[in-house]
Amino acid sequence: MHHTTNIPVSHRYRHRLRGDQTWQADAACQTNDHHQVDPEWFFPDPDETGKIAAAKTLCNQCPVRRACLDAALETGDTFGIRGGLTEEERQHLHQNIATRLDYSRVNEAVAGRDIHLTKAERRAVIRAAYQQGLPEERLAWILQVTYEHAQKLYRAARRAERNRELRQKKLRSKAAQAGDFRRAA
Template sequence: MTTTRTSPARHRSLGDQTWQDEAVCRSTEYNPVDPDIFFPEPDETDKITTAKSLCGQCPVRRTCLDAALEGGDTDGIRGGLTEEERGPLHERLASRLDYSRVNATIAGRDVHLTQAERRAVIHAAYHHGVSEQRLAWLLKITEEHAQKRYREIRRAERNRDLDQPTTNTPSPDTDSECLGRDDFGTAA
């Protein structure tokens, strides 16, 4: 029987560039890599293929892609994707919702978050009983701002509960007869 181990996602912390030391594209004395292959012209398919094959071997490929997207880097091949392939990802970045990033933030890591992920952190923190002070620290916001976010969640949940339709079903214990339309009289 073969077991597969999935390692936890390694998310880049705020200001962290140490992931670049593990990149396959980093040129060293023993591994000379021409950086020009990562900036090919659209018709240079050999360079594109070579760069993508290097990216395919890279242990920090996902981190590289995240850094390119979060930094707005639209030039060259990053994270195994060309400029054209990253285009749609750049457009959808603000709505990205990766729960592994949310969980890493709740655990105390300083992770780059999108607006959707920040909202998810606030909801997760609220439902897990994280204090307002801790939420403020996690998101690098003021305690007053954290209190405001928690108030918004409480209000939204209260309103959601009020909007739930209530059904008046007769209890199975009672021997009530089924009432018809004529049993209620007429409206005045």
């Protein structure tokens, strides 16, 4: 499973909202009267290293590079250079997108931002919401599910939490017994 760490507040990236494309207006690859960009740079053949280098140089300066990469991954866009990565470089990320678990995304969703979440991130949102004591209505709104479904998710979260506590208690008991056995020997 792919995990990321929490990022300091000063370096946080605000993930784009679900379906939001407004970030594209700020992309360094946008052509305007003062800034001409050859769109062919972003759809090179594998042996066109000059175009690839030009596109990556532009991407490295782009203020919305992460939003571009997220959009490509979330929409399954496997063509061209996106977020500073070629099709081949993104291939592994595309294959593992369902298991991505980015806690900054989880935290933003719990805080109320409507962002695209993977299955693993949705599970983490449910656990975080349950542990924070958020009402079922709030969880339903965050995940865009019915109130009844949110109730089912919380019942499952309660069971999982109870089972986790029982496993930990059992492990502590076994460790204590092993310690008693060693002292007796």
